[in-house]
Amino acid sequence: MTIRALPLYATIAIFLLAYLICYIQFPAMLSTRVIGNLLTDNAYLGIVAVGMTVVIISGGIDLSVGSVIAFSGVFIAVILRETALHPLVVFALLLAVTTVFGAAMGGMIHVLAMPPFIVTLAGMFLARGAGYMLSIDSVPIDAAFYDTMQDAYYLMPGKGRLTLLGLIMLASVAAGMIMLHRTRFGTNVYALGGGEATARLMGVPVGRTTVAIYAFSGFMAGLSGIVFSVYTSAGYPLATVGVELNAIAAVVIGGTLLTGGSGYMFGTLIGVLTMGLIQTYIVFDGSLSSWWTKIVIGALLLMFILLQKGLLRLRVSA
């Protein structure tokens, strides 16, 4: 057992412990229905967090994803309303747009040598503004294909529904795990997070990798936007404000170091599920107010950051 993987084990342990507490209080929490809903309700967050994990491990940050999700919803809704294109064609178009958008931000970060924070902040304004320019109001989507997607699910024993959206999220996490832990690109991402100068000296193509990282994050944000539009059957430019913060929080709770260079994709999935679990618990309890979600997530963030700080010191002294 390496020290590096300790935050991941801590994340899993906390998730299981939290689930156990929930289960003791409300035995229904363990039903496949609750688990199925947990996956479906957090699908868009999980998908975008996969992209965010890659960005954060590379030592960067992507503030634009929440706006990109909202833009995606409006983009899909408006195009479906104005044209007779099949939703799948629109999805392909959208993914191309968001991927290029992400790549452009990556290019600016590399070429201008500016902090990712400010560049993606500009991207956040731009994507949100582009969404507003397409439509100020919520645009409903009524395509037959959307109904098909919403009704696509696998009935688990116990009548829980493993929906298409939940499956897309699990598939994204699996794809992200393979890409991050089993490919050369993934290794380059870790190297970049360890230190840009070192990575360059080791022969990592810094520019190409940076562009690819943000392009991937843009792609995942687009995919998340598709899932969110299926989930809500509408496009609304004011939707998903602050989702980038939830995604960052999920990644950190998942045991990834915000300074970059260390973390696991699987931890992010657990981080997303932990955040979803807190919300589910509040719904089950019924008497707790929704703001406790924010406070508990803040406390969890603090705990993990301090834990990682302690582990880092442990590793240095070892």
Next chain:
Amino acid sequence: MTGARVLRRVAPQLLTLGAVILLVSVYFPDFYQIVYANDRLVGIPIDVVKRGAPVALLAIGMTLVIATRGIDLSVGAVMAICGATAAWSIDQGFGLWAALGLAGAAGLVCGLWNGILVAFFGIQPIVATLILMVAGRGVAQLITGGTILTFDNEAFAFLGSGAVFGVPVPTLAWILTGILFGLLVRRTALGLLIESIGINLRASTLTGINSRVLLLAVYMGSGFCAALAGIIATADIRGADANNAGLWLELDAILAVVIGGNSLLGGRFSILASLLGAMIIQTINTGILLAGFPPEFNLVIKAVLVIIILVLQSPRLLPRLGFIRLRRERDEKPSGTPVEAGK
């Protein structure tokens, strides 16, 4: 700094502000009209300096934080907490001064919390302040009980909508706070010390600067500015909205500091330039409305502006272009640092 040097430092910001005002007045020739009515000045420039108050106040504290190579993401949430505290105290009948005191104290405590995480636990500022940014709105909602807490107190509302000698109180607040902080850091060695820990924390600590206490003070200063901004925002609408008070203002404040030509990599700073940056942002916001553009263009125009400013300030492009003499002189010193700080 002497007058000429100050002027040279803020020249790009003054030029930008002038250009923006000129652009707006092309669309809206009545821009410059200021009249004195009902014991107060009325006019669009007055409106700009009044509505820009929260961002300007936040930008003062943010400038100092960024000068230490930090960042404070929590200021918007702190605004909400302090506004909620003030409204709650008024609601409880504690009176004006107790409300102000409690709100200010809440801001200082929030700053202290951030400062301890940064200075004593050595957590990256962006991460440390993220915690309060996420949890802060929850705390504010806890105080207001999830409702928009309204109150009826003329003395407190005066802080948001009143005027002294015709000048709106929010305007006076940011100008006085700016002068106070400016004197504090420039008439003492504080400013120099803040710049030195921003350039090299380790070296500064080794030369005997008490960097921990200084960092604490800087984050507490930022919390205090956020408290003032929160009080004004709350007094203005006569109610505390935990969800929307100061929402995304941390980003505007950071933008104001960046437009003010302060490097996010720490070091030399100018509060005056940041304040001009805040006014540039507000002039753009007001100008877009006046020019008759739909407000949804606001964000796109802002994004384009940020990108232009980024390109102009890029440490990698500047030496190649040899852009403006003014800027090159200023950027000479920190060249080389971006590579190390590229992480």
